[in-house]
Ligand SMILES: Nc1ncnc2c1ncn2[C@@H]1O[C@H](COP(=O)(O)OP(=O)(O)O)[C@@H](O)[C@H]1O
């Protein structure tokens with residue numbers, strides 16, 4: 089069995105008086121695709137925010153391999169190899185598609201964004217490598233035909249793919265996706281599942297995935313953690329989760 093790559097122990101986040109996440113133990117092994125699911129407001133995004141340094145955990149620990157990365161600043165965590173996308177898409181609307189990816193690629197090398205866009209300074213030796221990798225990622229994500237379009241001109245589903253290309257430009261070992269198929273129709277969602285499997289294989293990625301589309305999660309994930317009102321209620325394979333009484337109750341309870 090492969091080693092544990094990302095692990096949380098008793099991860100808890102309290103906002104004011106609200107316990108958004110309570111005692112999350114999550115384990116993602118190298119090469120796995122792990123889903124984090126649960127009804128709206130369950131604490132899924134909060135879990136990713138705590139892991140990636142966007143919010144401070146109130147208690148609990150986060151490990152990347154053997155290293156304790158709890159409450160490290162977000163850029164440090166990204167530099168250690170955990171990249172993510174956001175539930176609300178965050179792109180540079182006025183930059184082109186390839187520029188959006190290249191900006192992310194530049195953040196891992198020495199020169200500044202200003203040097204990069206002006207073509208001055210230390211810029212240029214790495215430039216070709218970064219642009220070629222950006223082109224490769226865009227091809228992988230099926231965006232080759234729009235590399236010179238403004239990011240804001242893309243339809244929603246393709247903006248989500250661009251966000252993933254940006255995250256991949258950091259060359260992460262772990263990719264965390266927050267509701268990547270939200271707003272996609274069933275056809276697009278199915279296509280996205282195939283794409284995710286290809287990314288996983290081709291880039292040797294370990295993936296954590298939030299979604300509330302049960303069919304999609306069951307289809308792509310090796311293991312699934314279910315949380316409800318901040319509290320972990322189940323952990324298992326898609327088959328185990330599908331028949332878990334607590335999970336069924338949590339979902340039926342919110343469907344009405
Ligand atoms: N920054 C924040 N400040 C205060 N409350 C928050 C914040 N982020 C999330 N919450 C609250 O924490 C709970 C869990 O939210 P969230 O993690 O976004 O749920 P999910 O992603 O599972 O839908 C919700 O009640 C939400 O309103």
Ligand SMILES: [Mg+2]
Nearest residue numbers: 132133134175
């Ligand atoms: Mg969320």
